[in-house]
Amino acid sequence: MQTISESFGILWEALFLQPQPYAAIRDRKNPAGKGFVILIILALTVALVSYIGTLLTWATSPDLNAIQETVLKHLQTMSWWEMMSAQPQAQVVWLQIWDSVWQVMRLLIPSPTSGLMGFILTPLNLLITWIVFGLVAHVMAKIFGGKGQLNQTLGTTALAAAPQLLTLFTVFPLVSLAGIGVWTMLARYMAIRVTHNLSWGRALWVTLLSMLVIFLLLVVMFGVGAAVFSSMLSAAISGGFFDANSF
Amino acid sequence: MQTAFDFIRGVVTLDEQTYRDFLASENVMKRGFLIFLACFFIATFPVFGQTLIRNYQGFTAEDALAIKDQYQSMLQMFPISGAEGMSPEDMMGDFNAGINIGVEISNLPTPLPRPIMAFLQAVGTWISAAIGNIGTWLGYGVIVLLFAKLAGGRGILNLFFGLTALVAVPNLLQIFSFLPFLGPVLIFVAFLWGAAVYIRAVQISQEFSGGKAVVISLLPLLIVLLITACTASAAIGSLASLISQAQ
Numbered sequence: 179m180q181t182i183s184e185s186f187g188i189l190w191e192a193l194f195l196q197p198q199p200y201a202a203i204r205d206r207k208n209p210a211g212k213g214f215v216i217l218i219i220l221a222l223t224v225a226l227v228s229y230i231g232t233l234l235t236w237a238t239s240p241d242l243n244a245i246q247e248t249v250l251k252h253l254q255t256m257s258w259w260e261m262m263s264a265q266p267q268a269q270v271v272w273l274q275i276w277d278s279v280w281q282v283m284r285l286l287i288p289s290p291t292s293g294l295m296g297f298i299l300t301p302l303n304l305l306i307t308w309i310v311f312g313l314v315a316h317v318m319a320k321i322f323g324g325k326g327q328l329n330q331t332l333g334t335t336a337l338a339a340a341p342q343l344l345t346l347f348t349v350f351p352l353v354s355l356a357g358i359g360v361w362t363m364l365a366r367y368m369a370i371r372v373t374h375n376l377s378w379g380r381a382l383w384v385t386l387l388s389m390l391v392i393f394l395l396l397v398v399m400f401g402v403g404a405a406v407f408s409s410m411l412s413a414a415i416s417g418g419f420f421d422a423n424s425f
Numbered sequence: 426m427q428t429a430f431d432f433i434r435g436v437v438t439l440d441e442q443t444y445r446d447f448l449a450s451e452n453v454m455k456r457g458f459l460i461f462l463a464c465f466f467i468a469t470f471p472v473f474g475q476t477l478i479r480n481y482q483g484f485t486a487e488d489a490l491a492i493k494d495q496y497q498s499m500l501q502m503f504p505i506s507g508a509e510g511m512s513p514e515d516m517m518g519d520f521n522a523g524i525n526i527g528v529e530i531s532n533l534p535t536p537l538p539r540p541i542m543a544f545l546q547a548v549g550t551w552i553s554a555a556i557g558n559i560g561t562w563l564g565y566g567v568i569v570l571l572f573a574k575l576a577g578g579r580g581i582l583n584l585f586f587g588l589t590a591l592v593a594v595p596n597l598l599q600i601f602s603f604l605p606f607l608g609p610v611l612i613f614v615a616f617l618w619g620a621a622v623y624i625r626a627v628q629i630s631q632e633f634s635g636g637k638a639v640v641i642s643l644l645p646l647l648i649v650l651l652i653t654a655c656t657a658s659a660a661i662g663s664l665a666s667l668i669s670q671a672q
Contacts, residue, residue: 194587241533249526350548352553356560356561357563361559382571
């Protein structure tokens with residue numbers, strides 16, 4: 179219990195970009211370990227709050243099947259529906275597309291079961307982002323003359339997730355957040371500056387370049403993934419795995 | 426209470442000592458952020474009331490009638506030709522069907538009773554309206570701070586954001602935004618007053634002269650306007666050349 183309250187205390191101070199909480203983590207015996215614990219506590223809290231928000235959103239929304247039926251019922255009274263009825267083939271295709279769109283929506287609309295995924299995805303997302311940014315930023319900071327150790331960089335950059343505290347507002351339905359990205363960038367800047375004792379200009383470059391490198395890595399990964407997927411798909415089609423006439 | 430009133434009066438009258446005392450206090454960004462949140466929660470309270478009433482009533486037949494009247498008068502002013510074979514009556518019929526979709530969906534049952542649903546959604550909308558300003562405050566602030574640093578400013582990150590958070594104080598006027606005619610005027614006054622507070626905050630946090638603070642504070646806005654103007658003129662130019670080529 180003390181660890182939880184201490185973690186939230188540190189995150190709350192780190193949110194307001196004061197150097198002290200970052201310096202306190204940097205000077206600990208095992209900064210990365212402490213950062214990991216803080217991050218896990220934050221991630222599970224965010225996931226729990228988001229799940230409550232998802233439940234309330236679901237409970238304050240009408241049933242999707244009822245919405246689908248209502249929309250279709252009224253679409254069928256429209257003049258274009260009558261025109262389309264003259265071509266039964268077109269109507270069949272239209273109804274197939276209509277059903278697929280609602281199938282996709284069923285996956286995207288919050289529900290008590292789909293919301294449970296957040297308990298896995300939120301911690302995973304925060305942990306991967308933390309480790310990747312921490313490693314890239316450490317290399318960048320070293321290039322720019324940083325003096326900190328990797329253990330310290332990971333410890334302080336874990337605190338840069340403090341703006342995620344704002345997601346606690348999403349316990350209510352329909353809440354949209356703004357500014358978490360910018361706030362996180364500022365917190366990362368503070369973490370790098372404190373850990374590596376860099377000037378403001380160098381710390382800014384390290385922060386921006388690290389984020390740029392990660393963005394480029396993601397672009398390359400998605401590009402390679404898309405290329406592999408499309409080549410597998412074309413090979414499957416040309417190899418007769420699918421009936422080409424069905425496309 | 427008297428202290429709070431004196432503080433607000435000092436901020437809105439741009440009293441230098443009020444800003445300097447605030448800058449010298451402890452946890453400037455934390456205090457600034459809490460003032461920012463409090464002001465915008467008060468200022469956007471009418472959003473809560475309006476959304477609560479609207480959600481509780483749902484989309485009524487009167488609302489539908491008002492929209493239909495607007496659509497009919499718009500059709501009379503700007504006659505729109507529909508798809509081939511569609512008469513104006515068909516178009517009006519389709520529009521009515523669309524309105525009926527909205528009315529029926531809005532009145533579909535939800536797992537939670539309607540009053541609770543209306544209350545929760547109103548709170549969510551209210552929170553979004555209030556905290557939506559965080560993004561602008563931080564995003565604009567980062568650019569201003571960068572220009573200020575390049576121009577020799579001496580402000581520290583958290584002190585700068587703490588002081589510029591006072592921009593929220595004149596926005597308390599937005600609480601009257603629901604008033605017809607006077608509401609939009611007061612919103613405009615709050616914007617201009619907020620700009621004056623922002624410039625004062627930049628001047629004091631960066632130790633700039635008045636003129637320099639004005640330039641640095643408005644520079645990002647001028648750049649955005651310049652880019653928008655260039656983009657718009659380029660788009661209009663290419664559109665004009667396309668039209669002349671087509672003729």
